[in-house]
Amino acid sequence: MSATPRHTSRARIEAKESSILDAAEKIFARAGFDGAKVSDIARAASVAEGTVYLYYKNKQDLLAGVVGRFWTQLTLGAEAAIEPDATTLEQLEQLGRYHLQSLLNQFEVVSLTYRARPQQEQDLDQVREYVRVFDRIMQRGVDRGELPKGTPMGQLRDVFFGTLEFSARTLKLRERSYDHSVVTNLLSIMVGSTDAAAGKLKGKEPSNRDLMNTLKSIQKQLKTVGD
Amino acid sequence: MSATPRHTSRARIEAKESSILDAAEKIFARAGFDGAKVSDIARAASVAEGTVYLYYKNKQDLLAGVVGRFWTQLTLGAEAAIEPDATTLEQLEQLGRYHLQSLLNQFEVVSLTYRARPQQEQDLDQVREYVRVFDRIMQRGVDRGELPKGTPMGQLRDVFFGTLEFSARTLKLRERSYDHSVVTNLLSIMVGSTDAAAGKLKGKEPSNRDLMNTLKSIQKQLKTVGD
DNA sequence: CCCGTATAATGAATTAAACTCAGTTTAAAT
DNA sequence: ATTTAAACTGAGTTTAATTCATTATACGGG
Numbered sequence: 001m002s003a004t005p006r007h008t009s010r011a012r013i014e015a016k017e018s019s020i021l022d023a024a025e026k027i028f029a030r031a032g033f034d035g036a037k038v039s040d041i042a043r044a045a046s047v048a049e050g051t052v053y054l055y056y057k058n059k060q061d062l063l064a065g066v067v068g069r070f071w072t073q074l075t076l077g078a079e080a081a082i083e084p085d086a087t088t089l090e091q092l093e094q095l096g097r098y099h100l101q102s103l104l105n106q107f108e109v110v111s112l113t114y115r116a117r118p119q120q121e122q123d124l125d126q127v128r129e130y131v132r133v134f135d136r137i138m139q140r141g142v143d144r145g146e147l148p149k150g151t152p153m154g155q156l157r158d159v160f161f162g163t164l165e166f167s168a169r170t171l172k173l174r175e176r177s178y179d180h181s182v183v184t185n186l187l188s189i190m191v192g193s194t195d196a197a198a199g200k201l202k203g204k205e206p207s208n209r210d211l212m213n214t215l216k217s218i219q220k221q222l223k224t225v226g227d
Numbered sequence: 228m229s230a231t232p233r234h235t236s237r238a239r240i241e242a243k244e245s246s247i248l249d250a251a252e253k254i255f256a257r258a259g260f261d262g263a264k265v266s267d268i269a270r271a272a273s274v275a276e277g278t279v280y281l282y283y284k285n286k287q288d289l290l291a292g293v294v295g296r297f298w299t300q301l302t303l304g305a306e307a308a309i310e311p312d313a314t315t316l317e318q319l320e321q322l323g324r325y326h327l328q329s330l331l332n333q334f335e336v337v338s339l340t341y342r343a344r345p346q347q348e349q350d351l352d353q354v355r356e357y358v359r360v361f362d363r364i365m366q367r368g369v370d371r372g373e374l375p376k377g378t379p380m381g382q383l384r385d386v387f388f389g390t391l392e393f394s395a396r397t398l399k400l401r402e403r404s405y406d407h408s409v410v411t412n413l414l415s416i417m418v419g420s421t422d423a424a425a426g427k428l429k430g431k432e433p434s435n436r437d438l439m440n441t442l443k444s445i446q447k448q449l450k451t452v453g454d
Numbered sequence: 455c456c457c458g459t460a461t462a463a464t465g466a467a468t469t470a471a472a473c474t475c476a477g478t479t480t481a482a483a484t
Numbered sequence: 485a486t487t488t489a490a491a492c493t494g495a496g497t498t499t500a501a502t503t504c505a506t507t508a509t510a511c512g513g514g
Contacts, residue, residue: 007512016462037499047463048464049464053503054462114338158390159389163390165389166392189419233482233490234483235491265471265473277493278493280473280474286472
């Protein structure tokens with residue numbers, strides 16, 4: 001008698017919760033957090049206002065639900081977008097493309113992330129989970145010998161996500177659409193630095209040819225954009 | 228009779244406005260935007276609640292005032308922190324240090340920036356003004372010949388500010404204090420890419436020695452941090 | 455198939471806090 | 485000292501989040 005749900009199937013409840021989240025996402029994205037009324041969200045979900053509060057403690061918590069689900073889905077999408085057999089560099093490019101494209105496509109929801117919990121409490125767990133996709137790629141790169149042992153992953157993670165996020169804002173601000181060169185350029189920069197570190201840690205002097213190729217690819221990529 | 232202020236000196240009014248902003252900054256930083264009550268802000272400024280609304284249309288507008296003043300002061304501080312005669316690289320390092328330190332010291336106010344106006348209307352003008360400090364350094368670097376003519380300033384600006392912002396969040400999250408190596412590593416990466424571009428645009432093959440020095444400096448800096 | 459009842463849902467009532475505005479005070483020009 | 489427009493005040497209004505007493509529903513057992 002303990003494991004028996006006394007009422008209402010799990011599926012039914014989850015469907016309702018999901019429809020509330022759908023409605024909330026729509027209204028929050030349209031009107032922003034302050035502009036969104038819980039009564040509007042309830043109406044959009046075909047539910048009474050009080051029902052929302054059965055599923056979420058308050059409006060902030062509802063926002064956290066929307067944002068959390070978004071990042072969870074993003075994690076799944078990212079994992080699907082990455083080919084397991086590709087090289088580390090290719091995987092980073094796949095993640096970079098996917099990330100930038102997602103930031104642009106769902107700019108409003110991403111923006112809501114920063115309203116979720118300013119810095120109080122534990123940060124959004126789902127965001128941390130997403131970031132691990134990057135960490136896994138890098139770790140595998142090190143394990144495979146494609147990246148030097150001492151690669152500063154934490155630093156590069158901030159470079160990767162920080163740059164993409166600011167690039168997305170810049171693109172939005174200038175009303176431009178997805179631009180693949182942003183990702184390519186970013187990777188050129190990161191690769192330059194990891195290659196450099198790799199050279200030393202492998203203990204062999206890189207040949208002039210190797211160096212020139214690295215630098216040429218960097219310079220080639222950088223040229224395609226300009227300001 | 229037109230230019231004569233009929234009542235109350237400008238200085239007096241500006242002092243009051245400033246004291247309201249001081250109070251608002253204190254309360255917003257302490258409690259966050261939603262947690263801050265206008266009545267608390269009014270009390271902290273020794274002013275009636277209605278008076279706040281004589282100076283600011285609403286609570287959002289008050290927040291914009293606080294955030295705007297912050298970035299304006301940041302611009303002044305940045306300009307003071309940069310030695311006019313230093314090389315471009317040194318100036319970038321000075322700006323980077325100053326920026327990261329400011330982000331960490333005033334983390335709460337910086338966070339409020341993103342609540343100010345999600346993406347609606349024109350973005351905070353004062354933030355744009357601040358960003359120009361970076362642009363001026365880069366432009367001067369190009370003019371002086373320290374940076375290649377085709378340096379993609381827009382891209383590098385996103386790398387610079389994006390990385391520093393995410394690094395600041397990471398440091399806060401891990402409860403670490405200012406770490407200069409973050410700036411140094413970032414510059415190594417950026418310099419690597421500009422040097423590469425410079426090599427081509429100057430039309431001369433970089434010597435193996437030059438390349439090795441660039442890469443060694445990058446690798447040296449990267450080594451100091453780790454994850 | 456119907457009943458009992460625990461769970462889920464409702465929406466009117468409560469509360470909290472942003473915002474307004476009619477009345478009062480103040481600064482400075484005369 | 486008087487005048488008066490600008491500044492200020494804070495009680496009252498409004499809006500919207502949150503609560504909770506009441507009603508509806510799902511479903512296991514009879």
